[in-house]
Amino acid sequence: MPSRGKALVHTVAAGLLLVACSGRGHGAAIPLASFGAYQASGLASWYGEEAAGHRTASGDFFDPNGITAAHRSLPLGSLAEVTSVDTGRSVVVRINDRGPGRRDRIIDLSRGAARALGTDRLPVASVRVRALAPGSRVGIVATDAAFAPTPVHPAVPRSANDRYIVQIASFSNRDRAQALADAVSAQVLPAGNLWRVRLGPIQGAAAAQEARDAMAARGYGDAHILPAD
Incomplete structure (x- = not known):
């Protein structure tokens, strides 16, 4: 995995460890x-x-x-x-x-x-x-099943060059989007009246899935993986 992909995943994982401890x-x-x-x-x-x-x-x-x-x-x-x-x-x-x-x-x-x-x-x-x-x-x-957590393994979209981004969340307020982006070393991109927080590009489907799961654990369950190009 290229150094940038590793650094992004390690940044997310380290942030989660600090919060948990x-x-x-x-x-x-x-x-x-x-x-x-x-x-x-x-x-x-x-x-x-x-x-x-x-x-x-x-x-x-x-x-x-x-x-x-x-x-x-x-x-x-x-x-x-x-x-x-x-x-x-x-x-x-x-x-x-x-x-x-x-x-x-x-x-x-x-x-x-x-x-x-x-x-x-x-x-x-x-x-x-x-x-x-x-x-x-x-x-x-x-x-609807009480005390029955649902396993989630979102399908990773196919990418010709095996590079992905994780779209974490969208905000109507740019400052809130930037605060999240700063916390997880992500980017903020405008999309009409919204501001999207995206992590990447990340090399490899496995690394992208790991980053997506880390974002879900932070409370952003709508985070999903997209091809980088």
Whole structure:
């Protein structure tokens, strides 16, 4: 793999490792060996545009449309499966913030996560939360099967020269797009009224898939791979 492709993948991986190990925020961090042991039932609230662009406990900029959540004790950067008791839908969220502030709630979802569960029209919803062990091959997607994470292996498009880009997300606000691009060494490209954040070019389908999975783990489940040319 050319040095640029390796550097991009290593930058993403290093950023994820720092987030997962930072331990910032309130509440005692759970040991790595206990990731898969945590389960709880209770109320989930959600937050949206009022916090857009603010720093989370992990250091990320909060994206209301991302699939993320705030939890009091699960390690920052870890994944958790949240299931709505009422709709039966499940979503895998990345823990990137600390909360909720109210003690009668067990998790605070991003608006995007609440929308995926079908609970974004309610101020609170009954949920079950289960931590996922490191290395779980799950996608940041909603499913109607409670406690059954859905494996995601997006097809990599064919490229004549085997060079790819990962389109991470699109924003209507350029500053937010640039903040994400700076955090993961990506580029911002205008597309009409939107700003697209793209990573690459990356040499090789395997490296592109690794970068895409890393972005999904950060909460950008819509990240997808495109041919570079």
